Amino acid sequence: MHAVTIREPGGPEALAWTEVPDPEPGPGEVLLDVVATAVNRADLLQRQGRYDPPPGASPYPGLECSGRIAALGPDVTGWEIGDEVVALLAGGGYAERVAVPAGQVMRRPQGISLRDAGGLAEVACTVWSNVFLLANLRPEELLLVHGGASGIGTTAIQLAKAVGARVAVTAGTKDKLERCRELGADVLINYREDDFVEAVREAGGAAGGADVILDNMGAKYLGRNVDALATNGRLVIIGMQGGIKAELDIAKLLGKRAAVLATSLRARPVAEKAAIVAAVAEHVTPLVDSGAFRLVIDRVLPITDVADAHRVLEASEHVGKVLLEVSR
Structure with a gap:
């Protein structure tokens, strides 16, 4: 088969469509003929070493x-050759074939094409596991999503609205904020011009801020995120785009009876990933089928144009997901 390999750590030009050995499914695994995959920030980091x-x-x-x-x-058991599925992977999606534990596979929702479903698993599993399973976002609470126009952001907006929560988002352009508004965002914050702490405190009303914050920035936003939390608020950090080290004011955290949580998905044990995939199949698939949730896709490129896809993500030129289609 062919797969995207990394010649050496570096820029997008380090990626190459290369002939490699076919994978073999081990015990408890299924082998997939890949139709589509998607570019995530973690892929950029892996390419960079x-x-x-x-x-x-x-x-x-x-x-x-x-x-x-x-x-x-x-x-x-429970699967047959030819079944159309979506899979959460620890790696290997940039290929014609991939082996994956059967628990990390779910049936393709009927409300999305098999190609477009290539961008569903990572965002759905990340948002559902962090915003709902971990932070327990409830109806009428306020969720702040940093990077509202990203794949994670566009997913979080829709899923939060589906459960009756309010949503505030940050983004860097008027066009991206407008796309967030179209998806249901209630509070639009241009991080280049506005203070998100002030905006969220105003939107939070008596609660004094956001009940849940989904943060992809890490160190750069840590102090201000704590300032933006409501009493009993939950800050969930899922990225490090703004650095890895920052000072945390414990007194503020104690005063708000708030929590700072940090998670990653890739390295979790297979059983934990399987539980998350099962929860997504139970809760998100019906929203896809009913039209209450629509995966936002910025563009679809052939997998041989993977370097261009990485450049798009690095430049933050996208809204939603950037897909890679595998042709045979």
Whole structure:
């Protein structure tokens, strides 16, 4: 088969469509013929040599895919060859074939094409596990999403609105904020011009801020995120785009009875990932099928144009997901 390999750590030009050995499904795994995958920030970090795959994972980038089951490993039940599925991966999605634990696979929702579903798993699993399973966002609470026009952001807006929460977002352009408004965002904050702490405190009313904050920035926003939390608020950090080290004011945190949580998805044990995928299948798939949630796709490129796709993400030129389609 062919897969995207990394010649050496570096820029997008380091990516190459290369002939490699076919994967074999092990016990409890299924083999997928990949139809599409998507570009995530973690892929950029891996290309740069800053984010190695977990032990035992495929060395090729790609944390999600859609495709058809091509073979079943030992001890796999409940699936048949030819089933159309969506998969959460620890790596290997940038390829014609990938082996994945059966628990990290879910049936393709009927409300989305198999190609477009290539960008569903990572954002749906990230948002559902962090905003709902971990931070327990409830109806009428206020969620602040940094990077509202990203794949994560456009997903978080819609899922939060689906459960009856209010949503504030940050973005860097009027066009991106308008796209967020179209998806249901209630409070639009241009981070280049406005103070998100002040805006969220005003929107929070008596609560005094955001009940849940989904943050991709890390160190750069830590202090201001704590300032923006409501009493009993929950800050969930899922990225490090703004650095890895910052000072935390414990007194403010104690005064608000607030929590700072940090998670990653890629390195979790298979059983934890399977539980998250099952929760997404239960709660998100019906929203896709009913039209209450629509995956926002910025563009679809052939996987041989993977370098261009990485450049788009690095330049933050996109709204929603950037997909890579595998042709045979």
